[in-house]
Amino acid sequence: MKITLPNENRQLVSYTLKQQGMVYPSTNQFHSRRAYSAAHVVADPISAAHPVLGGDVDWNSTLSYRHALWNLGFGVAEAMDTAQRGMGLSWETAKELIARSSIEAKACGGIIASGAGTDQLDQSHSHTLDTIIAAYEEQAEFVESKGSKVILMASRALAKTAQTPEDYKTVYERILKQVKEPVILHWLGDMFDPNLVGYWGDEKAEKAMDVCLEIIHQHEDKVDGIKISLLDKDKEIKMRNCLPESVRMYTGDDFHYPELISGDEYRYSDALLGIFDAIAPAAASAFQALDNGDKATYERIFAPTVPLARHIFESPTYAYKTGIVFMAYLNGFQNHFRMIGGAEGARSVIHLSKLFILADEAGLLSNPEQAIQRMAYVLKTAGVNQEEVLL
Template sequence: MGQILNLPRQDGSLYQYQFQDMNPIEVPVGQFQSRVAFAAAHVVCDPLGTNDPLKNATIDWESTLAYRRHLWSLGFSVAEAMDTAQRGMGLSWQQAKELIKRSVKEARAVDGQIACGAGTDHQTPRTDITLEEVEAAYEEQCEFVESQGGQIILMASRALAACAKGPEDYRRVYGKILNQVSQPVILHWLGDMFDPALEGYWGHKDVDEAMNVCLSIIADNADKIDGIKISLLDADKEIKMRRLLPNGVKMYTGDDYNYPTLIQGDEQGYSHALLGIFDAIAPAAAAALHALDKGEMNRYNSLLEKTVPLSRHIFQEPTFAYKTGIVFMAYLNGHQSHFRMIGGTESARSIVHLSELFVMANEAGLLVDPEMAIRRMKLALELSGITS
């Protein structure tokens, strides 16, 4: 019988939860064959750093890189310096440059695949910023990523969203940048539920109209585009766009609500993956993707369907606070020694939310060392005045 913890309910009352002992998930060795799967990786802050944690937090580089090695060992590619790494939400461009440099070097050492975010976040979004300034910012970051040997993920730009007057401005900026890159990039369409500053991206608030603009940019530059990752949390919109992409351009799902069915696909195609939730559910996702390679659909579905409630919980509104749940999972599983985050973002979710996360992670078989997970959950509870 598992240990019993006192956990809080939404109404503030406590109940006794009995930890369920689960068999560990066995992950086959090797790369995935039928899908490209990027895990967007988080960063680990240094809890003893003396820099201002809200403006210039210190990064624990060894723990940060160790987690990337963990993801590579499971067969994932790593999506570096993305929003999961708190890019533009605690991680500055200067820190992102160091992260990209170190991670690309680490990828070479372990023969791991990596792609890195290039955006405009060193430019402060403002209504008087010019398109030329946005283009220069993109050029600087793209040049840096390519100089390090990384594939570019062309991130959505808050600065462009702030100054673009309409679709033609997006066509101009993306056309110019894509014309200059030396290798095909992954475009990144991040919905405003992840970043409210990106509302109306591609020049339209209506998603279907925005999609048409994005598709026209892809069609005009298909030879420079490996694929597009969309994070709209709308499976029907993703499937619609997936079927309209030019031949050879991949759809990378960023849908942390509906990823199992989107990756599995249908008679007309499937999505590859570039997901933040893969950071938190890496063993289950890796085992499921290996099962998909073998055509073992029952195992694929049984592994992933248990993770969906957890993912929907972690990515619940406000969606941009999902990073807190991702890092809490890494803490529970011993991938870092503490539950501190750059920008103090560990406080972005309540102890009730984290307790529910703990239960869902247990039920999905994602807590690899039960004794450690229970001990660390109890520490988090005690900090909120709850003792067992």
């Protein structure tokens, strides 16, 4: 099977697919690592709502995809940045998403953890620490009321208001003292969200890490783990080794996840990753191999997914969600390539063409013939016409 794709030199090049279909089992369970997939939302393509104002969610397709992740053995990290939280998905819509997903998780025995932040606050101006605390309280209480674990998301409002590390300690101490069950903290780097520069009170990661670790150690009984998304494996390993034994490190490193999950002689990372949304079948199979002590198979399965992940998360990193949704479109989980906020336009057709090749090389096109047809349609809408796709 072949398709003609444009490359970075503005040339049209014939590409022959290497895979004849998905090479991974459709269902797996695993236990040696805890793994959450941050899940995307499916936009309603025929809603009258204006995309630039957010648009509407296709609830049936969105929830169906979460069942696909649960069936593979993943927990779902709900209403995170992968779901365009704060980037098209409002808190009001996130509340409905969390409520609906929590019901579905309970019905099928799936694991769910949901983001609680402060995005109901007006981001155009600063807020007092008490106002920020109240916003966190509102969201954390809502998440817990739905039976979901809380992921305490990094707050743009706090990053804007806080003047010192003590301000962060004040806010997190208040929230952690109130939650019913241990939460997952989230340190999201500014490469994912430029509004979060200097989080924890210092732009130097090492000093910021010290503040975060102090908070964790002081409230160890209320912290299940921390997800850090800095795309720096050495910083993650350093912090991992400084955590209390009872606190998990959830890698958010979409560049180095195989090595970090595998671990070293001291500790390993569990996972809460956006890339798992796109590579879920491969990741589930890799985890199953790890369960069986088969490191060679684990590494063999994950190896071709890393170039795909690095491409999807290339700079500007915050646009990675476009590639995640494009993968879902290619693999038939949704019948259109439209996104909340019109974010399908955040990546070039060249980027999407390379993504197609890397997905094929990783064995992640479940139905190659369908993927070719859908890739050809996207190319055509970009003005790249093909007289014939050879099958």
